[in-house]
Amino acid sequence: MKPLAITLGDAAGIGPEIILKAFRDAPDILRGCFVAGDAAVLRRAASWVPGVELALIQAPREAGVQASQTVPVLQVATLDGEAAVGQVSAAAGRLAGRCVSWAAQAALRGEIAGLVTAPLHKEALSAAGAPYDAFPGHTELLQAEAAAFLGKPVTEVPVRMMLANEELRTVLVSIHVSLRAALDAVTQDNVLQTLRITHRALSLLLGRKPRIAVAGLNPHAGEGGLFGREEIEAIVPAMMEARAEGLDVHGPLAPDTVFMRARRGEFDVVVAMYHDQGLIPVKYLGVEQGVNVTLGLPLVRTSPDHGTAFDIAGTGKADASSLVEAVRMAQRLARRG
């Protein structure tokens, strides 16, 4: 497998230190990974993560030949200002954005197997200036890079977020919009597109046809139209089209039990109609192991399911386990790809 890039994330947050911890504490899993970042930022983080050594590399292919627990670093961008720990800064936002752009382009050119992104901070990205201030987060930045590479408008590179942990996978029809806007996004087209993206990604991940559960939007999935008609008017028609294309889709199922059923093994993934419908069950047992996967892009991208945690950055307390899981997930996707 080609090397996997881990992007630095916001230099003022927990990103640099959880990257170092991951290499130190899970060396077998991190073998073949390297940091796309700035060595100086990592050196600072190393002062509160004892027992790690950095090794500057000149190209991704040098990642695999380092000694275990050594952290291979490719200097893809340099901090051009201050980035005090726990503080929003334009310089940290720019650096984080540049690392992601570099890694996205490397992945699109086929030089690396994919990217695992440490968390960035929305406000820092917004303060970073053009082009980064145009993107609310990683997903939109990656979508723009992919669209530019493919020569398509971004609207023709639809993406969906998958959240996964050891027990449950869920793909969301919409994410960061009000619940009222999320209701309006439950259209036949959006649901069908979500089903197709889910099928493609899970087929890759599992090596077989995935069993896709589709959650209803309304309580009891509408109970035959008694509590809302979106199931009848949008979800079922989308499912019928998906079935005609050979997809193994089940539902629409009562939202309050479909996740429990998937957790018990009845389905491989649940397509959720809105952000919290999918994220409440994924996060219920604890956020440490959650992994975020961007589906629909012509590259592999995963990330831990938490933010920059400015409040504990610099203390060495941050838990790297979600990042380690994100690496494992990226490796699995890249191996099958």
Add this chain to the structure above:
Amino acid sequence: MKPLAITLGDAAGIGPEIILKAFRDAPDILRGCFVAGDAAVLRRAASWVPGVELALIQAPREAGVQASQTVPVLQVATLDGEAAVGQVSAAAGRLAGRCVSWAAQAALRGEIAGLVTAPLHKEALSAAGAPYDAFPGHTELLQAEAAAFLGKPVTEVPVRMMLANEELRTVLVSIHVSLRAALDAVTQDNVLQTLRITHRALSLLLGRKPRIAVAGLNPHAGEGGLFGREEIEAIVPAMMEARAEGLDVHGPLAPDTVFMRARRGEFDVVVAMYHDQGLIPVKYLGVEQGVNVTLGLPLVRTSPDHGTAFDIAGTGKADASSLVEAVRMAQRLARRG
């Protein structure tokens, strides 16, 4: 403590058999309970629940003096037709309704400590004729009985559903309406009423001031108005009024982590803005132990968190553990009341 009535539920469903199993398998917990039902229906169920004996009693107070594992039965109504196992029937609907009406009135008069209701079937209740066909379920029937007893219109007897298991309690602002209608129900008045009802019930249950978490409606609780304004316009104003009344309310908190936080012990209860927001986490770990509590009524009422399960009725397979938990919850509420 006064005796606790367990109402028969739909005679064609699993109600009668889980009642018998509960008395047989959890005699210490069921001590002081009796069945408000029809002995003939229970005798039929006894044929697929071996090892139970029925004892007809003449008044609730005789419930506590029966031998362990004997099931005290008060004949409060009689099946007036056929009730084939697993089939919807008007006779079973009427019988179920009559048992509930009897128990509600007995509780309102102070003759019993409260009622635990075995599941009834909506269609059977609807087929049962007046007055039962006017009620979609237990809650509305109990609300009508309470209103009649108090001499008030039902609108002045607001009720809320609480779902609880060993790990989590949640009280819902609305229940069986479309998600679109549930959004419209997130008003300052409805949220405040839910907070007051929650505070009163949990104070009783815990014997101290409850720590109430309030879930947002939108992703990330709206992120300061970026993803919806219901938090700013309805939820926060209701919380401020509640705080002025001395309630310990926290939030509005991100819906995707508030339940995980409550499960870890940070809060005693989560006020959820709609049906699935609260029920997805409560049911995620399995439905067997869930208990449904009707709050706001001048009586104690709990029920298991499942339906009549016509598909397995009469096989003896039904699991009584949710009913046993409902009995324990009713005892706790009645003891403090």
